[in-house]
Amino acid sequence: MISLSEYRNQWFGNIRGDLLAGVVVALALIPEAIAFSIIAGVDPRVGLYASFSIAVLIAFVGGRPGMISAATAATAVLMITLVRDHGLEYLLAATVLAGLIQIGAGLLKLGRFMRYVSKSVMTGFVNALAILIFMAQLTELDLSVPGITWLTYALVAVGLVIIYLLPRLTTAIPSPLVTIVVLTALVWFTGWDVRTVGDMGALPDTLPVFLIPDIPLNLTTLLIILPYSLAVAIVGLLESLMTQNIVDDLTDTKSSRDQECVGQGIANTATGFIGGMAGCAMIGQSIINVKSGGRGRLSSFAAGVALLIMVVGLGGLVAIIPMAALVAIMFMVAIGTFSWSSLGNLKTHPRSSSVVMIATVFTVVYTHNLAIGVLVGVMLSGIFFAAKIAQLFRIRSSLSQDGRTRTYLVEGQLFYGSAEDFAEAFDFKEAVEKVVIDVTGAHIWDISSVQALDMAILKFRRDGAEVELIGMNEASETLVDRLAIHDKPGALDKLMSH
The missing domain is CATH 3.30.750.24 (STAS domain)
Structure with a gap:
């Protein structure tokens, strides 16, 4: 249990850096939250409300300051069938139940089992996520999609130049934020016809309200939502705890896994009651936050609040942000996330470690399911370890x-x-x-x-x-x-x- 002074420092020890980073993260969250809503088959506001709620709540109850949690693709893909067969209300109920399961996992201290996930699995997980993040941006570079032209490629290139060259001149303002401002201004003044955030879907114009999922409270309902809730809870905790390890390494600090489990559960449970879908930690946004100077709980809180202000109060301005700016930022995330040293290590590391890493990457990318990839990696690690000890x-x-x-x-x-x-x-x-x-x-x-x-x-x-x-x-x-x-x-x- 952390002391009150330490908790206070996690909030106010880096105010300027956390606020600026939070704004950058909020801008990057908007198109992703909309895209994840579309994946799950629900209205864009479901993902946006979820991202606001989870980011704000996890700032108070999470175990890893500076880590960003919101609606994610990893949980959205698990809800597709439930929404298709039973509708939005069952998704909200499943979100509440998933959160309760995660709270139970935290209270039972199941986070300690992360110690059995080897470094090779972790590296494979990170590399797979980097590849998935990169692949997800390719749809915004598909010339067959209306609004996407060679001009989009030029804007992405300009964005990458700003992202990587501006820090050599100054780090006073996060380069991703400058990229968004510059490209938005350029597109607005020139009138270029390119895809914008507004093209992703309608932004909500009202604040979220408390509601109870409109479902029958009986055993049949429980049997319908339980499999989905278990899958969401497990995948959400896996991604959150692995992202937590990565942020721990990036910031050279330690955090509580069990508190993070409970925090994720509280955030998801509450989110289901305001019309939001389940979520978890986001490695891409967390890295954006850290690289933009975010370190404390205030950065996650600021991201959630800024997100809500932007989509509800400043929706008109947010809607004109070119998708090319956000694609450039996500390319930066993918490049920064991938462990490039792991490629060179293939020649020097034990063959078994390399096989585990490659198998984890391949499985996650092929199935788009983090839990399956991690399970394959852990099983292979166990087999190789047993064979080595037997020798x-x-x-x-x-x-x-x-x-x-x-x-x-x-x-x-x-x-x-x-x-x-x-x-x-x-x-x-x-x-x-x-x-x-x-x-x-x-x-x-x-x-x-x-x-x-x-x-x-x-x-x-x-x-x-x-x-x-x-x-x-x-x-x-x-x-x-x-x-x-x-x-x-x-x-x-x-x-x-x-």
């Missing part, structure tokens, strides 16, 4: 001078990945009176290793040898005492019947 396992044996006792010295980790090597290391045909299995340098982990140990002991006893098991540490002994059957009546028959 460190070995057994040496020695025969006593009188030739009556054979001692097997077991070293390493005895688990399902090394159980077969363990079983094959014994010579059951050797005629000795006594066998000593010394596991002083080993650790017994699971039921597979216990069964392999049972089988070895029982086979030696079946052939008339006395077997002594020595050197177990406390944890191994507890597991063996609970699961092993080699000292129980009829043990060999029971084991062979499995």
